[in-house]
Amino acid sequence: MPGYELINSLEKKALTDIFKQGSVFFAHGFDKIRKKYHVREFENLCEKYFNAKYCLMVSSGTAAIKIGLKSLGIKNGDEVITQSFNFIATIEAILDAGGIPRITSVDESLNMCPIDLKKKINKKTKAIIPVHMLGFSADLQNIKSLAKKKKIKILEDNCESIGAKFKKKYLGIHGNVGVFSFDFGKIITTGEGGLILTNDKKIFNYCKQYHDHGHLNIPTLSRGNDKVKMHGFNYRATELQGAIGKVQLKKLKILLSDNKIKYNILKKILEKKFLIRKIHKDTLPNYDTFIFFEKNNQKKKRIINLLKRFGLGTKNLPDALKWHCSYYWKHCLNKREIKNSLSTKKMLEQAIAIPINYRVKALKYERLAKNILKLK
Ligand SMILES: Cc1ncc(COP(=O)(O)O)c(C=O)c1O
Numbered sequence: 001m002p003g004y005e006l007i008n009s010l011e012k013k014a015l016t017d018i019f020k021q022g023s024v025f026f027a028h029g030f031d032k033i034r035k036k037y038h039v040r041e042f043e044n045l046c047e048k049y050f051n052a053k054y055c056l057m058v059s060s061g062t063a064a065i066k067i068g069l070k071s072l073g074i075k076n077g078d079e080v081i082t083q084s085f086n087f088i089a090t091i092e093a094i095l096d097a098g099g100i101p102r103i104t105s106v107d108e109s110l111n112m113c114p115i116d117l118k119k120k121i122n123k124k125t126k127a128i129i130p131v132h133m134l135g136f137s138a139d140l141q142n143i144k145s146l147a148k149k150k151k152i153k154i155l156e157d158n159c160e161s162i163g164a165k166f167k168k169k170y171l172g173i174h175g176n177v178g179v180f181s182f183d184f185g186k187i188i189t190t191g192e193g194g195l196i197l198t199n200d201k202k203i204f205n206y207c208k209q210y211h212d213h214g215h216l217n218i219p220t221l222s223r224g225n226d227k228v229k230m231h232g233f234n235y236r237a238t239e240l241q242g243a244i245g246k247v248q249l250k251k252l253k254i255l256l257s258d259n260k261i262k263y264n265i266l267k268k269i270l271e272k273k274f275l276i277r278k279i280h281k282d283t284l285p286n287y288d289t290f291i292f293f294e295k296n297n298q299k300k301k302r303i304i305n306l307l308k309r310f311g312l313g314t315k316n317l318p319d320a321l322k323w324h325c326s327y328y329w330k331h332c333l334n335k336r337e338i339k340n341s342l343s344t345k346k347m348l349e350q351a352i353a354i355p356i357n358y359r360v361k362a363l364k365y366e367r368l369a370k371n372i373l374k375l376k
Helices: 009-020 036-050 061-071 088-096 114-120 138-148 201-210 239-270 298-307 334-339 344-349 362-374
Strands: 056-058 079-085 100-104 123-128 154-156 176-183 194-198 289-293 351-355
Touching: 009 239, 036 056, 036 194, 036 239, 056 061, 056 114, 056 201, 056 239, 061 088, 061 154, 061 176, 061 194, 061 201, 088 100, 100 114, 100 334, 114 138, 138 154, 154 201, 194 201, 239 289, 289 362, 298 351, 298 362, 334 344
Parallel strands: 079 100, 079 123, 123 154, 154 176
Antiparallel strands: 056 194, 176 194, 289 351
16 A cells, blocks of 8 residues: 655645645635645545545544444444454444444455345344455445345445446445545555545535534635534544645556556466455456465465565555454454454455555566465
8 A cells, every 4th residue: 555655745845835825734714814725625636536526535534434424324223234354443433423333254355245244234234334455346236236225325435445446436436425544554645534425415514514513614604603503523634634635646546557567467476376366347456455365374474474575564464464354353343243253364364465565666576476486
């Protein structure tokens, strides 16, 4: 997830320019002393880039999920279904919105298993959160048709797969609401930050008010005299994040094509001997991680050591497995969900993730893959 690898003088200039434009770091108001509205400009650029009617920048991806769930009307006791290969933030957002997290297993793409999803849906289910993990789309075809049939809302957690597509359209706009993260590990980064995408004006208006203490932001009123209809919270992004976001967005295309080249080098060599992660029909990954499977634990260790010798970690698998597998989240989930997560834990224990980095040369990936093939 290499957005930070491309930080250079352009981001620095974007920040120093803010000082020349009135030094306003706040996204709203101060109209008389500012020349720019960076967060708003970034939101407009995202709307065009990802073809969403409405985008709202917020303080983090975690905040974006929580706000998104609240906009879908999640309240105390509602069940929200998500998946066992995930990041803890999704569960925390469900709990914070008052929901009860339910967990599905994952399929060969390591994303939500639609067959298990069908079994988990019941009268209390109010939303489904498919999480497009590490660059790959979930099986949206089947998840969407199930949700439609059962009249359940979808929130797409696309924090980890910005730039990936389903049916030629960017992930994040296929459900009722979608979210991105721009934290420091993501393909484009604003240090911390998140985005809410939706084509539904009602959802957008709710999110806009909720993330900013309920402010209606009526243009003819000063902020101090602004009106309010509901309580909210403070999940605003700053102008510093907005300004950086505009620069990083311009770099996304370069990163996506670089990822694809390196991913395909690894694939061509490693698929000769290893089972690799499934790509669902009609989907296009952002290719920022290459995942393959090795059942033999000793051999897996040898591969991981080789990766270390090449100066690469294994990202979440297995480096940060405990933060990405719900089997380990006894502090957030009940016993039933922990038990449901066991099969995923076993599957993930056989997975190895190679991060695709911009600064690591394609030739190095080729040498790495050839050396992995030679290991006994
Ligand atoms: C799948 C997923 N959801 C949510 C988040 C939370 O995003 P943030 O770190 O911006 O709060 C992350 C971040 O790592 C993530 O990977």
